Amino acid sequence: MESSNPFEIVKQQIDRCAEILQLDPSVTAMLKSPQRELHVSIPVRMDDGTVRVFQGFRIQYNDARGITKGGIRFHPQETIDTVRALAAWMTWKCAMVDVPLGGAKGGVVCNPKTLSAGELERLSRGYVRSVFPFLGPDKDVPAPDVYTTPQIMAWMMDEYSVIAQKPQFGVITGKPVSIGGSLGRGDATARGGMFCIREAAKIIGIDLSKATVAVHGYGNAGYHAARLCREMFGSRVVAVCDSKGGVRCDAGIDTDAARKCKASTDTVCGTPGTERISAEALLEMDVDVLIPAAIEGVITAKNAGAVKARIVAELANGPTTPEADDILFKKGVHVIPDFLCNAGGVTVSYFEMVQNFYLYPWSEADVHERLDAKMTSAYHSVVNTSREYNITMRQAAYVKAVGRVVDAMKLRGWV
Ligand code: GLU
Numbered sequence: 065m066e067s068s069n070p071f072e073i074v075k076q077q078i079d080r081c082a083e084i085l086q087l088d089p090s091v092t093a094m095l096k097s098p099q100r101e102l103h104v105s106i107p108v109r110m111d112d113g114t115v116r117v118f119q120g121f122r123i124q125y126n127d128a129r130g131i132t133k134g135g136i137r138f139h140p141q142e143t144i145d146t147v148r149a150l151a152a153w154m155t156w157k158c159a160m161v162d163v164p165l166g167g168a169k170g171g172v173v174c175n176p177k178t179l180s181a182g183e184l185e186r187l188s189r190g191y192v193r194s195v196f197p198f199l200g201p202d203k204d205v206p207a208p209d210v211y212t213t214p215q216i217m218a219w220m221m222d223e224y225s226v227i228a229q230k231p232q233f234g235v236i237t238g239k240p241v242s243i244g245g246s247l248g249r250g251d252a253t254a255r256g257g258m259f260c261i262r263e264a265a266k267i268i269g270i271d272l273s274k275a276t277v278a279v280h281g282y283g284n285a286g287y288h289a290a291r292l293c294r295e296m297f298g299s300r301v302v303a304v305c306d307s308k309g310g311v312r313c314d315a316g317i318d319t320d321a322a323r324k325c326k327a328s329t330d331t332v333c334g335t336p337g338t339e340r341i342s343a344e345a346l347l348e349m350d351v352d353v354l355i356p357a358a359i360e361g362v363i364t365a366k367n368a369g370a371v372k373a374r375i376v377a378e379l380a381n382g383p384t385t386p387e388a389d390d391i392l393f394k395k396g397v398h399v400i401p402d403f404l405c406n407a408g409g410v411t412v413s414y415f416e417m418v419q420n421f422y423l424y425p426w427s428e429a430d431v432h433e434r435l436d437a438k439m440t441s442a443y444h445s446v447v448n449t450s451r452e453y454n455i456t457m458r459q460a461a462y463v464k465a466v467g468r469v470v471d472a473m474k475l476r477g478w479v
Contacts, residue, residue, distance in 0.1 A: 070149030070360050076386050081462035084453060091470055091479045098148055100124040104194035108187045111180050118187060120172040122195045124204055125151035127166035128472035131202060133158055133410060135209025136170035147171040153381050156465040157403035161438045163414040168204050176211045188216045192223040199224060201234030207413045208238040218243055234420035237413035246416035248431035254288035256408015257379045258296055259439035260400045261353060264375050267447065268398055272297035276351040280343060281358025282306040282322065282332050285379040285406065289355050290319040303346045304332050310346045311338035347371060356383035363388045371397060378402040393456045401458040403465065404446055411438050
């Protein structure tokens with residue numbers, strides 16, 4: 065039976081990688097276990113005067129390569145196992161782009177769409193108070209993720225600084241630029257994915273200026289991906305969707321109009337000049353590039369056979385199950401795996417940390433250039449490894465990234 069538990073999927077992926085790298089069982093055991101987990105209960109005074117208690121987590125998966133790094137999600141379906149899986153993926157992601165960081169993730173079980181701004185601020189500050197001893201610019205540095213924003217990062221940074229009794233801008237990344245954020249962080253996840261798509265198109269022989277693109281998810285990653293496909297390559301974005309449904313337009317969707325529509329009605333459905341489709345149908349459309357940019361587990365054994373895209377660029381974390389991976393590989397689909405494709409976000413977060421440590425902000429052009437260099441080199445290292453061992457792009461990414469984590473654990477004498 066195909067598992068929908070992301071942490072079970074992480075363990076399956078580690079087993080596959082352990083076989084290829086012939087890892088010792090003690091090494092595999094360490095790779096399959098989060099190093100530290102914190103569960104917290106956060107009381108929040110609601111606008112109506114009552115107190116609601118929210119459950120939260122922070123998981124530091126592995127710090128063999130350095131300070132742990134990873135976002136905080138505010139999601140109604142958050143579970144400890146989703147956070148574990150996402151924390152593991154952060155570990156491989158930082159190793160993939162070879163930044164000197166370990167992996168972590170945080171989550172709060174909540175539906176931010178139903179909270180007022182004041183409630184959201186009190187929840188964000190409450191989360192930081194609860195996990196304060198776990199965090200620090202030289203320990204564990206969170207960032208935005210699903211349903212968390214630069215404003216939330218600003219409140220969290222402020223709360224941490226108030227408790228620490230000194231400005232601690234480096235405790236969190238993805239901050240607004242005027243309070244220590246990095247230029248280029250806003251669209252970094254999508255832009256990093258664009259550099260991978262650009263390189264993949266060269267290898268496969270796709271002319272991106274004539275290519276069609278479908279984007280699944282229209283949050284920060286999805287919107288910027290759709291916009292950048294048009295701006296950087298001149299590609300035609302023929303379908304986009306969000307949690308409420310999707311739209312298509314074969315002549316090309318105006319990605320900013322879709323954004324405006326979503327901002328005013330909470331969905332892209334209704335974007336002028338488009339017709340309605342389901343999110344499921346979008347995944348099976350006959351396009352050159354499919355970009356899953358929402359959540360985990362959307363391409364499964366059930367629909368992978370129907371995917372027609374030549375490139376699947378995974379901007380979401382964990383959108384494809386291992387069974388679906390095998391199907392896509394057999395069909396010859398070029399999958400750019402999540403912790404490679406979406407590593408642009410954490411790469412620029414790392415740049416933000418460096419700028420905060422040095423108190424020296426970089427220009428946007430510098431950020432883009434350094435991001436391009438990191439992503440392009442990581443992408444080609446994965447392609448080369450997949451050819452060398454005749455394995456899927458995902459297995460190759462695991463071999464490269466997990467290999468680096470294993471090296472660090474061995475050098476430090478853990479395993
Ligand atoms: N939440 C993003 C991710 O999953 C960024 C993490 C970060 O910048 O630390 O990669």
